[in-house]
Amino acid sequence: MLSFVGKERPVRKKWMSILSLLCICFMTLPSEKALAQNEAVGLLIQKYNGYQESFASIEKVEDIEGSGFAEIEDQSFPVLLESFGEEEVVFRPLMHEEYHRLAVLITDSSGKVLYKTDQLETNYRYLDQLEQPTRELTAVSFQDLNHDGQTDIVLITRCENDTGDYAGWTYKVGDVLFQRDGQFYRDWRISDKINRFSMNKSADFIVSYVRDGNSTEILYTATTLEELQDNGFRIIEEQCYSRSFEKQGELLVVPGIIRMAEYDVFMIYLVNEQGDIVWSFQPMKDYDNLYALKGMTCRDMDGDGMKDIVVLARYSYAGPDGELLIDTKCDIYYQRVDGFEEDTEFGKSYQCTEKDTMAGLVKIIREYWGWPKAE
Numbered sequence: 001m002l003s004f005v006g007k008e009r010p011v012r013k014k015w016m017s018i019l020s021l022l023c024i025c026f027m028t029l030p031s032e033k034a035l036a037q038n039e040a041v042g043l044l045i046q047k048y049n050g051y052q053e054s055f056a057s058i059e060k061v062e063d064i065e066g067s068g069f070a071e072i073e074d075q076s077f078p079v080l081l082e083s084f085g086e087e088e089v090v091f092r093p094l095m096h097e098e099y100h101r102l103a104v105l106i107t108d109s110s111g112k113v114l115y116k117t118d119q120l121e122t123n124y125r126y127l128d129q130l131e132q133p134t135r136e137l138t139a140v141s142f143q144d145l146n147h148d149g150q151t152d153i154v155l156i157t158r159c160e161n162d163t164g165d166y167a168g169w170t171y172k173v174g175d176v177l178f179q180r181d182g183q184f185y186r187d188w189r190i191s192d193k194i195n196r197f198s199m200n201k202s203a204d205f206i207v208s209y210v211r212d213g214n215s216t217e218i219l220y221t222a223t224t225l226e227e228l229q230d231n232g233f234r235i236i237e238e239q240c241y242s243r244s245f246e247k248q249g250e251l252l253v254v255p256g257i258i259r260m261a262e263y264d265v266f267m268i269y270l271v272n273e274q275g276d277i278v279w280s281f282q283p284m285k286d287y288d289n290l291y292a293l294k295g296m297t298c299r300d301m302d303g304d305g306m307k308d309i310v311v312l313a314r315y316s317y318a319g320p321d322g323e324l325l326i327d328t329k330c331d332i333y334y335q336r337v338d339g340f341e342e343d344t345e346f347g348k349s350y351q352c353t354e355k356d357t358m359a360g361l362v363k364i365i366r367e368y369w370g371w372p373k374a375e
Contacts, residue, residue, distance in 0.1 A: 019099060038200060048130050052094070055103060057116060061092070061111035062078070069094040069103060075137050081106065082150045091140070091153070093243045099131045102157060104177070104184075114184060115320045122157040123174040133159040141203035145210040146178055153177040153184065154203045154213070171286055174200030174212055193217060201263060201288045202318065208261035216258055216265050220280075224269045225254060234254050243298045245270075246306045247337050251278065253298060257290055266290035268311065279340060283331040287315035291326050295358035304368045306335040310365065313359050328352040330361055 030119045035184040064071055069154045071092055072164045078088045084106065086286040092105040103118040127273045139156040146152065161167050177184040191209060194200050197217045199209045206213045218231040229235070235256040238352055244250050252271040257264040270279040284290055291314040311331045330352045334345035352361075367373055 004161075008286065022149075028056065033222045041357065044130060047145060050104055051099060051130060051191075055116070057107070059113050061107055061113075064282060066277060068098060069096050071139050075140050077140070078144075079142050079151070081179060083179055089114060091142075093137050093140070094136070095134070096129075100134045101130075101132050102134050102137060102155075104153075104155075118157065119186065121186070121195065122155075122173040125173065133161050134173075135160050135170075135193065141207065143207055143211065145176060145207060148180075148212070150179040152179050154206050156200060156203060156206070172200045173290065174206050176206065185310065189348055196220075198265070198282075198286070199260075201286075202261065204261040205263060213262050216260060219258060219265065219267050224251075224275050225269065225277065226275055228256070228277075229268070235258070239293060239296045241352075243307060245298075245335055247335060248278070248339075253296070254295065255296060255311075262289040263288055266293070266294075266313070266315075268309070279330070281309070281311075281333055281340070281342075283311045283329070284315050287327070289315065289318040291316040293327075294356075297358055297362065300363065301332060301365050302334055302360070302369060303366075304334075308335050309333040309340070310361065314351070322334075328354050330356070330367065338359070 021360055023182070040345065050067070054268055055069070057063055058067050058069070069130075071094055072094045076090060077089050077094045080086075080088050080241050087109065090109070093100070094103040094105060101114065101118055101123050102120050104120070104170050105113050106115040106195070107113050121136065123132050125133050134157050136158050138158050139154070141154040144151055153176070155177070157173045157175075158170060159173055160170045175186065175191050176194070177186060194209065195207055197215065197220055199205050199216055202266055209216075218228060218233070222228045222231070222233075233256050239255050240253065242250060242252050247268070250273065254269045254271055255266070256269075257266050259265075266282075266284045268281040268283065269293050272278050294314065296310040296312070297310050298307045299308060299310070300306060309332070311333075312328070313331075314326055316326045316370075330347070330350075332346060333340040334343065346365060349368065350364060
């Protein structure tokens, strides 16, 4: 009997190889989604290259028009920068009209560009994106910050997120350009700390950190109350007390401030019996200064039988023309099994005023949560 097994194996192997190749080809064919992503990346690269070419083409003031940028004229100043010679030069900030990217030019009196850069902290808010959330340049200051006898530049911008979980959120971004040999350089570590630890509130705030060595970093990194106090934290004694939090145990509620560049930076800590910090709160957010702490209370607000924390305070900040503005703000931190959760809903339905009191707010918040209205 003849056997065909030996003859069939090569044919079967050949067909299996062909099928494998076909499968690999189909698997490696780009999907519509991948093609769309590639097209989007290609378009972004094309736009970024066009943006870079436009910026590189600015060699004199007349080139600004038509480049996509516009000069921020109310923040343009003549200034003496030592390494550029004995004559004054002109500091000219630019904003890209489509992509909202900030740039800085240094020009001579005839308008010739001596130095330019767009490598600024505010241009890195949206990573890997050309368009940025920068809305305006709010402050510029010229001071020697690193004690080398040369004038450095402090910049503060206001940004506003367009999308995502923080859409509509406005915040400040601070940066420093250090002068050296007719150029400027940034220290990304300094810029990171300025913004990570909320030292971007004003030019004076940044100067106090960079030039004078003061810092709010300890407010965010301290692990004990003793460490805070050793670094200048002042407890607001009249609002400091112990409370028994049902899920967290007996804790000391410690509100206090660090004074920096004429500002009081306000934080609240929960400290255990060993002196360790177990929780912290930052009710002042992006405000410049604690103007007045009107009251604090630890009581059940949402009716779950656990004590929450309510803070009523007034905060000051600089208006668009440098005027002093003051807001009254209420913050609620609800106790949960694993810690505390900041309120995001009550503040949308009730706007505090300077006439509000803590006793009155407790009633209003409890009614919001469905407690029976007090007689």
